[in-house]
Amino acid sequence: MTRLYLVRHGQASFGASHYDRLSPLGERQSLLLGQHLQRTGLRADAWISGTLDRQRSTLAAMLQGLETPLSTDSHAGFNEYDHEAIFGAYLPRVMAELGLSPDDRVALFSDTRQFQTAFVRAMQHWIEGTPHERPPFETWEAFQGRLRESLEHLARSGHERIVVVTSGGPIAFAVQAALGLTTEKTFALNWTIYNASVTELRMRKGSLMLSGFNAVAHLELAGDPSLLTYR
Template sequence: MTRLYLVRHGQASFGAGPYDRLSPLGERQSLLLGQHLQRIGLRADAWLSGTLDRQRSTLAGMLQGLEAPPSTEALASFNEYDHEAILSAYLPRVMKEMGFAPDQLNVLFTDNRQFQAAFVRVMRHWMDGAPHERAPFETWEAFQARLGESLEQLTRSHHERIVVVTSGGPIALAVQVALGLTPEKTFALNWAIYNASLTELRARRGTLMLSSFNTVAHLELAGDPSLLTYR
């Protein structure tokens, strides 16, 4: 049996410079998770991450909490979907649907509620394969196939414990595989995944089973509510 520990990256720099960079809070979240894994004595045969900076930095922060940092490997197959390309392709259409003028982009990005509603619409267009006029980028179907193949490779690796630092989309897809969720429920699940959370799946005879989801006890025990973030 293989145990997969999927970690969502720490808080990124949303709205404060390049997104693909941990915020100071994200760095703290990562360190707290690493210290937690040290306390519970978790030992893994492989420590992996995607190749995005926020994913690799989260893994680096986690390893600061381990007494004997292991070797790591970065795999692009565990990267998040390209949300910037998807937004660029579909946001103009969604703004029109929501009654926003093209020059109201800043208004949309400074209103969390409106931005969330717009992003949900954008992602629905992407999942439906709606046409767009931008350069080609990864489709929803290709994203699903990429993660499905990556998970299958891990379950065939013969490792007993594998830690993977990735993002909300890949974690939601892994849960979809384990529970047989619809695409709509899978995407809705994505919104509920905390930064620096821990999700455990177990693979037996090629079948994935969900053992725990979205655990943040290591953050709650710090006694600082600001550590619980979604973005």
């Protein structure tokens, strides 16, 4: 049996020109997680991250908190879907569906609730394979296949404990695979995953079992509510 600890990256730079970078708060979240793992004595056979900057930086800050030199690896199979490409491809259609004109674009990005509504609609179009005029990007089906293959690779690794720093989408998919959730439930779950949270699964004979979800005790114990973020 393999124990798999899926860590969502710390807060990235949402709204900045370069999203794929940890914010100062994201660095602190990641450091606190590493310190927590050091106190609780977690030992893993493999420490892995996706290849995105925010994922790599989260793992680096965690290891700083662990105060133990460890070898790490990266695996592109645990990267997030390209949300910027997806949203950009479907934004004109979504704005028309919401009755918004091109002049409303700036206001859309400054209104958190309206942006979330637009983003959810764009994701629905991606899942349904709605045609668009942008360059091709990974489909929903290909994303699922990539994550399934990556999880199977870990199950065959022979490691007993594996820590993987990834993103909300891959974590939600892993929980979907373990619990048999619908696609709708999976994406609803995705929006609830905290930055720098830990989700634990057990892999045995090709099956996934959920042992713990979205744990953030390491952030709550710091006594700072601003550490609990979703993006």
